[in-house]
Amino acid sequence: MEKVVNLAKRRGFAFQSSEIYGGLASCWDYGPVGVELKRNVKNAWWHDMVLTRHDIVGIDCAILMHPRVWEASGHVAGFTDPLVDCKKCKERFRADKLTDVQCPQRPSKHPGECGGELTESRQFNLMFKTFMGPVEDTANVVFMRPETAQGIFVNFLNVLNSSRQKVPFGIAQIGKSFRNEITPGNFVFRTREFEQMEMEFFVRPGEDDRWYEYWKAERLTWYGKYGVRPENLRLREHAKDELAHYAKACVDVEYQFPFGWSELEGIANRTDFDLKQHAEFSGKDLSYFNEETRERFVPYVIEPAAGADRATLAFLVDAYDEDEAEGEPRIVLRFHPRIAPVKAAVFPLLRKDGQPEKALHIRDLLAKQFPVQYDQAGSIGRRYRRQDEIGTPFGVTVDHQTMQDDTVTLRHRDTMQQERIPIDRLVSELKLRIEGDQ
Numbered sequence: 001m002e003k004v005v006n007l008a009k010r011r012g013f014a015f016q017s018s019e020i021y022g023g024l025a026s027c028w029d030y031g032p033v034g035v036e037l038k039r040n041v042k043n044a045w046w047h048d049m050v051l052t053r054h055d056i057v058g059i060d061c062a063i064l065m066h067p068r069v070w071e072a073s074g075h076v077a078g079f080t081d082p083l084v085d086c087k088k089c090k091e092r093f094r095a096d097k098l099t100d101v102q103c104p105q106r107p108s109k110h111p112g113e114c115g116g117e118l119t120e121s122r123q124f125n126l127m128f129k130t131f132m133g134p135v136e137d138t139a140n141v142v143f144m145r146p147e148t149a150q151g152i153f154v155n156f157l158n159v160l161n162s163s164r165q166k167v168p169f170g171i172a173q174i175g176k177s178f179r180n181e182i183t184p185g186n187f188v189f190r191t192r193e194f195e196q197m198e199m200e201f202f203v204r205p206g207e208d209d210r211w212y213e214y215w216k217a218e219r220l221t222w223y224g225k226y227g228v229r230p231e232n233l234r235l236r237e238h239a240k241d242e243l244a245h246y247a248k249a250c251v252d253v254e255y256q257f258p259f260g261w262s263e264l265e266g267i268a269n270r271t272d273f274d275l276k277q278h279a280e281f282s283g284k285d286l287s288y289f290n291e292e293t294r295e296r297f298v299p300y301v302i303e304p305a306a307g308a309d310r311a312t313l314a315f316l317v318d319a320y321d322e323d324e325a326e327g328e329p330r331i332v333l334r335f336h337p338r339i340a341p342v343k344a345a346v347f348p349l350l351r352k353d354g355q356p357e358k359a360l361h362i363r364d365l366l367a368k369q370f371p372v373q374y375d376q377a378g379s380i381g382r383r384y385r386r387q388d389e390i391g392t393p394f395g396v397t398v399d400h401q402t403m404q405d406d407t408v409t410l411r412h413r414d415t416m417q418q419e420r421i422p423i424d425r426l427v428s429e430l431k432l433r434i435e436g437d438q
């Protein structure tokens with residue numbers, strides 16, 4: 001993990017927020033390479049969950065919502081974690097995750113095992129509160145949303161009436177969420193500001209078990225499709241006593257992070273709880289009428305809820321590898337081409353004979369299609385190494401022969417093999433190899 005975090009900082013994947021002021025705990029900024037990586041993760045999700053499906057539509061809701069939303073959803077009363085204080089070091093910990101963290105003073109021990117006495121656990125609400133408008137009193141309290149899902153539920157009717165969708169159908173959203181986590185950590189795994197990729201799939205009651213199984217399989221397959229190794233993925237079904245009170249079933253897609261198996265995504269059968277709650281609190285009828293069967297019902301909801309930052313971290317960790325190139329150790333990120341932040345790098349072999357001009361021309365040609373870098377500094381081996389470290393799948397080199405026959409060498413990151421390609425076929429070849437059949 002330390003190696004990944006160091007590489008992330010050195011190569012511009014992620015930086016500590018406000019670093020020059022000493023940093024803000026658990027907040028991270030994505031750098032020039034990281035922003036592309038995370039965007040690719042989100043685009044891959046949107047591509048597969050919205051664009052290529054005809055039964056799911058997208059939405060983008062405001063982060064601030066009516067305070068009643070969070071009463072109806074149960075977050076005001078119940079979105080809490082149990083918290084304990086250590087009387088010795090005065091630090092706070094999540095009572096249900098004590099074995100996941102270290103004592104700040106004795107890192108080989110867990111809190112409570114270090115001789116420090118822990119207080120009784122208390123419930124702590126994770127929602128960030130702020131005030132709307134110029135008056136800071138209780139009447140103006142609003143919350144920063146702790147999940148994107150509620151924006152979807154409260155827009156159920158709007159989407160239904162404006163999109164001509166029929167149950168079963170889904171509404172998907174990618175956006176920021178905020179949770180005042182007691183013990184954030186493990187880089188971008190658990191932060192207080194993060195991005196979620198959530199989809200609520202509305203189904204007829206009675207068909208929910210089938211759709212739950214369907215989404216379990218779909219979502220597990222999704223990570224593998226973009227290159228996560230199958231041995232690092234598993235499904236973990238929640239035991240009955242672990243389930244939220246409204247959930248009929250829930251399963252986590254887990255990834256084997258360097259710090260252990262941990263949740264990447266949760267898939268839950270939320271029953272008709274959310275729509276019924278919002279119907280009751282808002283006074284609006286949120287039932288669905290099936291014209292064909294003349295049947296009226298409140299749909300059940302199957303929710304695959306993923307974290308964009310956690311997924312980005314999983315893709316990064318999974319891609320990390322060390323091997324040897326030309327007798328020297330190299331760090332290589334073996335990203336799937338769709339996930340790789342930079343798709344190709346263009347190099348002139350020599351800084352003369354018109355090669356840089358030709359290479360810049362090729363860079364501009366490729367840049368119209370996807371992120372590409374140009375590099376003319378240092379030996380060609382070192383330039384390849386720099387690209388391997390950020391996982392660029394293709395290297396394009398302009399050499400002496402290019403100036404004669406308009407072909408370039410295409411070097412493959414993983415095999416390090418090279419082939420010769422005419423420049424006029426370069427764009428289409430690369431697009432095919434990056435995008436595949438989508």
Ligand code: ATP
Nearest residue numbers: 181189190191194196263264265266305306307310
């Ligand atoms: P955890 O048990 O790890 O706190 P959760 O079960 O509360 O997570 P959900 O409410 O199911 O999480 O949210 C769906 C997804 O959002 C999670 O699977 C995770 O990928 C992401 N997520 C939740 N909390 C955080 C966080 N604090 N930082 C980063 N991602 C998060």
